[in-house]
Structure formats: C-alpha cells, structure tokens
Amino acid sequence: MSEIDKFDCFDLFYMSTGLLFSPCRYWKLSLMVHPDKCSHPQAHQAFVKLNKAFKDLQDPDKRKALDEKIKLKEEQEEFKAELKAMKEAAHRKRLQEA
Numbered sequence: 001m002s003e004i005d006k007f008d009c010f011d012l013f014y015m016s017t018g019l020l021f022s023p024c025r026y027w028k029l030s031l032m033v034h035p036d037k038c039s040h041p042q043a044h045q046a047f048v049k050l051n052k053a054f055k056d057l058q059d060p061d062k063r064k065a066l067d068e069k070i071k072l073k074e075e076q077e078e079f080k081a082e083l084k085a086m087k088e089a090a091h092r093k094r095l096q097e098a
Contacts, residue, residue, distance in 0.1 A: 026054045 031037055033046040040046070056062040 026050070030054075 029050055030047065033040075033043050033050060035044045035047055037043075038046075056066065
C-alpha cells in the first residue's frame with residue numbers, strides 16, 4: 001500500500017475547529033498536487049483523492065456522515081485519554097499503599 005493510499009485527504013480540510021470547507025483552500029492544494037505542476041510519481045493519485053474529498057464535502061449527506069465520524073473519533077480519543085489517566089491514578093494509589 002502506498003503512502004497516498006494510507007493518507008486521508010479530509011485531514012487537509014480539517015482544523016481544530018472542525019472541517020474547513022474552503023474552495024480557496026482546495027484550489028491551493030490542487031495546484032500543489034496537480035500532475036502537470038508536481039513531478040512526484042504519486043501526484044495523479046493525490047490529485048484524484050483530493051478531488052474526491054472536496055466533492056464529498058460539497059454533498060450535504062456525505063458531509064454530515066463525515067462530521068459524525070470525526071465526532072465519534074474525537075469522543076473515542078477523549079475516552080481513551082480518560083481511561084489512561086484513571087489507570088495511572090490507580091497504579092499510583094497501589095504503589096502508595098504498598
């Protein structure tokens with residue numbers, strides 16, 4: 001699997017405040033990876049993935065599904081962080097009692 005296959009182009013549009021749907025951002029990114037402008041061997045694949053991501057963001061149903069997926073991922077990461085903190089606190093408590 002190539003690097004471009006592992007890469008999620010939606011990350012290019014994602015900011016800490018959520019997805020940033022900007023035609024200007026898309027334009028700048030597409031110029032960076034356009035096969036006529038970029039000599040990288042996987043430029044064409046990157047350009048195709050970028051176009052697909054941008055079109056998906058324009059579709060309200062796909063955008064809603066993506067927003068829900070991102071929200072779920074953030075909640076899972078938050079839960080993992082809380083669980084890790086609880087485990088560490090329990091471990092410290094056991095060490096203090098010993």
